Amino acid sequence: MKKLKFLALCAMAAGVVTSCQKDEITNDEQPVSLELSKDLQDKIWAAGVNPGNATIENVTLLNGIEEQYLVSGDIMMKLAEIEKGSYDLGVAEDGLTKQYRTNNLVSSSNRTIDILGFTGSGNALTSNMQTGLQWAVNNYNRxxxxxxFRLTFGTNxxxxxxxxxxxxxxxxxxxxEFPEGGRPGKFIQILNGTGTFGGSNVNxxxxxxxxxxxxxxxxxxHTDYARRRCDNSNEGTAGSIGAINIPGTPTANQWGQSGLDSGSLMISCFDGSEDGEFSNFDIVALEFLY
Known part of the structure; x- marks a missing residue:
């Protein structure tokens, strides 16, 4: 997977082990600098993503198709769609921190979701990952x-x-990936170290x-997108661009954490002590949207 570093003035700290986004993925090729046009940087901001320390990566998915993605933390967005201005992730109503959604949601006709835990050679989920996936799906269906969600394990x-x-x-x-065309984001990649992270709490x-x-x-x-709990960075609202508040969830000023739902599943960071469950306000947000 070839990685092309952005040259941008805006800075967002790269994830560390405690970030639920990702660590640096091992790759044999050295990053190659790519100077972005002002137009592309503006489109990245308009999509709700801070271009600082984001990367362009050539990702070969399970279907064998290689596409260029903008990767920022744990979000993957197709570069071609950003260049076309296709992503419209929403405008925050008040600049406050609560649960947030994009404008890209799953349409009413696509809400029976066949989800596969992949077990094929080379990219198989470990047994702990399979357990975590089963528990996560149970939470959503509950x-x-x-x-x-209809969960199966296999290769199809x-x-x-x-x-x-x-x-x-x-x-x-x-x-x-975020939803696209009314369908859920299809490919979810889990880093190999997740399978053993957390000791006795690994599942x-x-x-x-x-x-x-x-x-x-x-x-x-992310619930704390305006000020990530692990590094205090702003993921990319460009002022008011990038997220829509979900009614009924708690608020906090984006430069303070006093009202943050710190137990939210959608907090940007994790440290291995998580219980894997939704917070009460996560449930409020899901039931409001879906």
């Missing part, structure tokens, strides 16, 4: 929404609406990470 990813697989990257965490950690990435694939932003 609450009162119009979403219905072509037929699935959402595919969770081990991308063999170093560190712990994952990456996901809960995998439940948390995978549940979190499924949240992105349904259209959720």
């Amino acid at each position: 609450i009162s929404t119009t979403l219905n 990813f072509q037929a699935a609406d959402m595919v969770v697989y081990n991308n063999n990257g170093s560190g712990a965490g994952g990456q996901a 809960n950690v995998n439940e948390h990470v995978i549940g979190h990435e499924i949240g992105h694939a349904l259209g959720f932003r």
Whole structure:
């Protein structure tokens, strides 16, 4: 996977092990600098993503198709769609921090979601990842929404609406795509180190990470996107661009954390102590949207 570093004035700290985005993925090629046009940087901001320390990566997915993605933390966005201005991730109403969504949601006709835990050679989920995926899906199916996840384990990813697989990257965490065209983000990559992260709490950690990435694939932003708990960086609102507040969830000024739902599944960071469950306000947000 070739990685092209952005040259941008805006800075967002790269994830560390405690980030549920990702660690640096091991790769044999040295990063190549790519100077971005002002137009492309503006489109990245308009998509709700801070271009600082984001990367352009050539990602070969399970279907064998290689595409260029903008990767920022645990979010993957197709570069071609950004260049066309296709992403419209929303405008915040008041600049406050609560649960947030994008404008890219799953349409009412696509809410029975066939989700596959991939077990094929080379990208198979570990046993702990499989347990975490099962627990995460149970959590989504347990609450009162119009979403219905049908989980199977196997290799027929072509037929699935959402595919969770081990991308063999170093560190712990994952990456996901936002919904597109009314369908959920299809490919969810889990870093190999997630399978052993958290010691005796490893299954809960995998439940948390995978549940979190499924949240992105349904259209959720990070609860603390305006000031990430782990590094205090702003993920990319460009003032008011980038997220829509979900009614009924708690607020906090974006430069303070007094009202932050710190137990939210969609918090940007994790440290291995997570229980993998939704907070009460996560449930409020899911039931409001779906």
